[in-house]
Structure formats: structure tokens, C-alpha cells
Amino acid sequence: MSYSISIPRLFRKKREGRAAIWILPLLAVALLGAVFLSLGVGGVSISIASSIEHFFSYLGLNQSTLEPQEILILEAVRLPRTALGLVIGMSLALSGGVLQSLFRNPLADPGLIGVSSGAALAVVSIIVLGDTFFAPFLDLTKNFALPIAAFIGSLSITILIYQLASRRGSTDVSMMLLMGIAVTAIVGSIIGLLTYLADDTELRSLTFWSMGSLSGAGKAAWPSIAIMIFSVIFLLRLASPLNLFLLGETEAKHLGIRTESIKRQAALAAACATGAAVAAAGMIGFIGLIAPHLARLIGGADNRFVLPASALIGALLILIADTIARIIVLPAELPIGLVTSFIGGPFFFVLLFREFKRRHL
Template sequence: VMQGLFRNPLADPGLIGVSAGSSLGAVAVIVLGATILAPVTVLLGTLALPLAAFCGGLATTLMLYQVATRRGQTSVATMLLAGIALAALAMALTGILIFMADDRQLRDLTFWQLGSLGGATWAKIASVGPIIVLALAAMPFLARGLNALALGEATAGHLGIPVQRLKYTAIVGVSAAVGASVAVSGGIGFVGIVVPHLLRLLIGPDNRYLLPASALLGASLLLLADAVARTIVAPAELPIGIVTAIAGAPFFLWILLRKRGVVDL
């Protein structure tokens, strides 16, 4: 969805800072939930963590979109640079919060930030499940608009697509899905950039098929990475983020080389 929104194949929640923003919101609740944010956590209960992650991801996405878009056109270079800057800022603020954490929180946060499904319980899944289901249910309705948006915002508008509503719906949906996912599993990178590219090579760029296929294949690859993480150094468990980074980073470099014409299919 983000690749269609920004009209750029390099757009990914992990690369442009959305995951970092979601992590900042979640870490704030984990570290400050018993002190400064105690009224919020008491009021929201189990929803406090996913809602904080959602707000962090939403704020990052909106700032990124405002910075990278000018006169209806999104600058790829500006998007990536702004994403790096926002991610660095979010990581710095997250570092301050981690510095304030106690020993128990620090151990949990260190493993959680690298990405893991080990802490996922049915209670957590029940709290974030409705958010993810609603976000995923909305994505197929965006497919036609994202297909038209690939031709440019002006052309999409002439075709009857409500461009502004489409953009904000996509931003809110992505932020909700990323925030809820980060709240349960932490930050797991490269899945969001590897899966759509693999599927574009197999089924083409039509978002009517690409969006549901990406959800299914992404979930399958995540389960495969989790299986590898649990068995490769058994009985210890390797964070999933390490596994996906080792597999995804070379693929990302291949994408960059291919875009420069160095690698040819």
C-alpha cells in the first residue's frame, strides 16, 4: 500500500521510519505506563500499547508525506532522506526512554525491538486483532484507487478517484496495521519490501491481486522466519528481525542495483 501511495517501490514502513515511530509510541507506554502515562494505561487497558504504536506510526507517516510531497508530486530522494531523519529522531527518543527503563523492562525491550513472536499471547492478539482485521479489510477497496494513482494524482483525479481521501485512508490504514503489529512483535524489517517485489515479478503490479497476495505471502514468510529463528540456535531463540534482515538486505541491494541498470533480469 505504501509503495502504491508514494508511487515508489522502495517505500516500506521499516525503511522510511514508520516502524520506528510505532516503536517509539509502544516503548513510551511500556516504560512510562506505570508513572507519567498511568492514567492513559488505566483508561485504555490492553489497548494502550497498540493505540500508542498506531499514533506513533500515524504521526511519522503524516510528517513524511508532508515533507516528501510538493505540488502533488512525491520526491523519492526527499522521501528516503526524510524517512531516515525521522527514523533517527524516533530511535533517539526511544533510546532516551530505554535509558530510563529498569532492568526487567530493559531485557524485554532489547529482545522486543529486534522483533520476536515469543511474547505474543492470545490476550495481546485479541487486543490488536480487530485493528489489523479492519485495516486489512479496507485494503482491497483501495486497490482501484492505487492503480489509478500510479498514473499520477492529476490523472487519478480525472478518472474520478477521490485522491485526498484515498491518501489519508491509506495512511491511516497502514499506520493502524503497522502500529498493531509492532505492539505485538516489535520491529521486523524487510518483509514489507521483499514480498511485494517478489509478487510483482510473479503476478504483475495490479493491486487488486497484489494486496491480498502480499498479505498471505508476507504472513507465510514471517512464520518461516520464526521457525528458522526458533531452530537455528536451539534451544535459544534468535530474534526474527535478524533473520529477515539477513535475507532481506541483499534483496534490497539487488533492487537498488537493478534500478541503476547494473543488474539485468
């Protein structure tokens, strides 16, 4: 399954281009609203006006009217959580958008090339075998053990798949995609075996981690956040060369693009972004698939628009999903991965149906 994008469709008409210019500021405004909604909604409600007033108080413009308990909740719990959601949403969405353009496949996302499964295998190994085989690693990394393991696992699997798909200095992106699916299946069987060996406490930890949550926002997530910010900036810089990839790898090479370098940079940057996101919050599915498609639906296929729009939409979706997860089963909290799956599953079905219908017209 591949994109069929012609030059006139890729580079939009002037009128459509002007419309796309206005979409990004609108998305930014919507994201700002989602940020204040995320800061205010929960077991203790804090109004948007009170939140804004409180942050302005640090500039000496007014006095905060919040109670000490509300300030503690806002600054120590919700603000780090919201910040983590922003960078995770951007990272997953950008990774999906870049990989879809690289593979010229509308169904590509970071999970297909083994990034998520590599992180999952590393975390499951640490949880189940940490007291025996990985005790020195736990002693060395302490509270950072799971994030570091997840990041190393995702990056290692991506490098392995990239090497398996390379021959004589050239990487076949189709083979890379197939290798990713095969390796993901193998890794899944190993995870299943480790899960079978886990005790009740370990199974509970595995279950909560696999469903994803932003509740771990804190000092342990800082290295992951730094990696995601760097990766987001790097992925945004790939917009122009990826536009030419949509025309075909051979055409891109004839137009002067160093295709092997771009493939290597895109794969590694997406692995870093996704691995850091999984390390910080566990498995959160469908954002890398949904956000780029929504961006293309509202603004066309030009990656100079699609990538920044995907980042904004991904962050918006994560914050909305997290807000729903916090309030739908109060006083408990629903894992955010379940919410994104409820949203992404039907979207994925509609996408498959549309593609099937298009092919049989």
C-alpha cells in the first residue's frame, strides 16, 4: 500500500496554501486551550482564569487567588504531567508522519518497525528478571532503570532492523518494513514467555506499564523529555527532503537528495523520539497513525505543513485523552493507552475501509 501523490497535489495551489497557513495558528490556539483544560480538570477543579492569574502572579502583574493545596496540585502534579503529554504527543505524531512519508505507506507508524516492541521487551526483562540477571544494572541506574532500558531497547531493535534491511550500502524501505513486522512478532513471543514467568506483583506492573500513563511525570522523565525535544526539532528539519521521497526514492535521488542519509536519519530520529516517549509513559498507541492523517486531511500532503501540524495535533490528542482518562472513573484513573485505543481503533478501521474502497473503484 503506497501513496499516489502527484506534484500538483503535493505542492498545493496558492489558495489552499493560504488556508493551510491559517490552520497552524488555529491548531496552536486549540492546543493552548487543551493545556489549560488539562491543568484545570481532575479530582480538584481549577478554573482556567485562576490558572492564568496564578502564572501571571510570577510576573508581578497580580496576586494569585489559589489556595496552597491548589497551587501544589497545579505546579507539582498537573504542570509536569501536561508538559510530558505535550512532548510525547509531538514525538509520536512526528515519528508517524516521517515514517509514513519515508515508507510511502499510510499505515506506517513507529510500532511497525519494532521501536515500541523493543522498548517493551527491555522493560519486561527488567521487571521480570531485574532481581537476577539485571541486578547490577538496577543498582547503577536506580529510579531511571525502566526509562533507560526502554530507550536502549527501542534504539537497539531499530538499528538491528535497519542493518537487516541494508545490502551493499543501500537500504530497502519495503524490506525494512517487513523486517520490522517479523522482528516485532519474534519480540512479542519473548515478551509472552517472560509474562508467563512473572509473579503477581510483576504482572501488575507489566499491565499498568503496557497500558500507558502520564502519571510518572517527574525527575525520572527528564532525560526522556530532553531526548524527545531534540528529536522533535530534528524530525521537523526533514520536511523538505521527505517531500521528494513522496515522489519515489529514485526521483528523489535524481533531484539531488542523499536518500541513504535521509533514511538513516529518519529511522534513528523516529526511534529516539518513540523510544523516549515509551520510556517516559509506557505504551500509547495510535497517535503516530492518527495525527499525520488528520493533518493531511485538513491541509494537504506537503510535509512542510504536515509535520508541524501533526506535532500540534498529536499533542492535542494526548492532552484530551489524558484529561478524559483522569475524570472518567474518578477517583481512580483510566490508563491513557486505553483511551487512545478507543479513539484510534475505529479511526484505523475507517482508514482501512476507505483504502479498500479506493482500490476497488
